[in-house]
Amino acid sequence: MKRILLSLFLFSLLVIAACKKEMVPIHVIRFEQDLFDKSAVTKPDHFYKMQEKYGVFYNSYAQDILSISEDESAEAFQPSLSQFIGHPSILQLKHEVDSVFPDVNEIEAGLSEAMTNYKAEFLENRIPSFVTFISEFGFVNVSYDSIIGIGLDMFLGEKYPLYPALEFPTFMIAKLRKEYIVPNTIKALAIGKFEGQLKDKRFLAMMLFEGKVRYFMKQLLPKLSDTLVFGYSQKQLEWAQKNEAMVWVHLVENKMLFNVEPNQYMRYFNDGPFTIATGVPQESAPAIGVFSGYKIIEKYMNENSRVSLKELMLNANWDEILKASNYRPE
Numbered sequence: 511m512k513r514i515l516l517s518l519f520l521f522s523l524l525v526i527a528a529c530k531k532e533m534v535p536i537h538v539i540r541f542e543q544d545l546f547d548k549s550a551v552t553k554p555d556h557f558y559k560m561q562e563k564y565g566v567f568y569n570s571y572a573q574d575i576l577s578i579s580e581d582e583s584a585e586a587f588q589p590s591l592s593q594f595i596g597h598p599s600i601l602q603l604k605h606e607v608d609s610v611f612p613d614v615n616e617i618e619a620g621l622s623e624a625m626t627n628y629k630a631e632f633l634e635n636r637i638p639s640f641v642t643f644i645s646e647f648g649f650v651n652v653s654y655d656s657i658i659g660i661g662l663d664m665f666l667g668e669k670y671p672l673y674p675a676l677e678f679p680t681f682m683i684a685k686l687r688k689e690y691i692v693p694n695t696i697k698a699l700a701i702g703k704f705e706g707q708l709k710d711k712r713f714l715a716m717m718l719f720e721g722k723v724r725y726f727m728k729q730l731l732p733k734l735s736d737t738l739v740f741g742y743s744q745k746q747l748e749w750a751q752k753n754e755a756m757v758w759v760h761l762v763e764n765k766m767l768f769n770v771e772p773n774q775y776m777r778y779f780n781d782g783p784f785t786i787a788t789g790v791p792q793e794s795a796p797a798i799g800v801f802s803g804y805k806i807i808e809k810y811m812n813e814n815s816r817v818s819l820k821e822l823m824l825n826a827n828w829d830e831i832l833k834a835s836n837y838r839p840e
Contacts, residue, residue, distance in 0.1 A: 721803025
């Protein structure tokens with residue numbers, strides 16, 4: 511009997527070891543530190559070395575993020591980039607970013623957890639590189655194939671004085687803090703990988719796509735608060751949960767699901783102080799179409815337990831998903 515128990519114990523340990531996910535360590539590359547490196551900027555080949563090291567990200571940073579003319583590409587964008595990194599206001603911004611982010615250890619820890627779960631679900635997919643940058647408040651995240659950029663100057667905290675000075679709305683400023691870096695980055699990963707599914711212009715497609723993105727975020731970051739997943743305050747989250755059925759009735763009665771005019775339905779997906787749509791109260795949570803989409807996806811996955819995250823994310827048959835979800839909120 512002892513031998514049998516010992517064998518069962520050893521077998522259990524082997525099963526646990528086999529099921530344990532292989533940790534994926536993430537190193538976040540600090541592009542802005544290299545770009546502003548005081549020991550390197552005075553050397554004539556600095557920008558050429560930056561271009562060689564960062565490749566497509568460097569070129570896209572210059573052209574797409576800073577809007578530098580392609581005419582400067584032969585010079586590694588040196589004239590304009592020299593002005594950019596030498597401007598007093600940019601140097602001050604760089605100093606402020608450094609003071610808030612002397613290191614990126616927390617970001618790396620969060621992304622390591624997410625990528626460990628990602629690799630377990632998408633075995634054949636390449637783990638992206640994560641690169642930080644500053645853009646003078648232009649971009650939160652950028653995605654270039656296997657590279658995801660993180661704009662650190664968009665996460666300096668609710669009390670950062672330049673945000674209101676730049677006339678950023680209050681509801682936006684509330685989300686410009688460290689806690690949103692990892693969830694926003696995972697959201698950018700999902701959108702970058704699967705946004706080709708949005709060829710279908712119906713409200714239903716947008717709603718379920720946005721719902722899949724949030725479900726993806728929650729699977730990769732299972733301990734993440736729902737307030738960070740949806741960008742809600744606690745009060746807004748409670749409103750969305752309490753009024754789930756009312757919102758669904760509103761969408762059905764107003765024949766929104768099969769509407770193909772984005773200019774008529776994007777108000778249900780846009781951020782704001784609340785959902786600014788006819789018939790929706792001002793005490794509502796913003797972007798209620800996103801929350802409804804997530805609840806349908808959650809119900810679909812509960813009803814179809816054999817469907818993997820990968821299968822879900824690759825499925826763009828929106829009518830099938832809605833039908834198979836048996837979604838009937840009460």
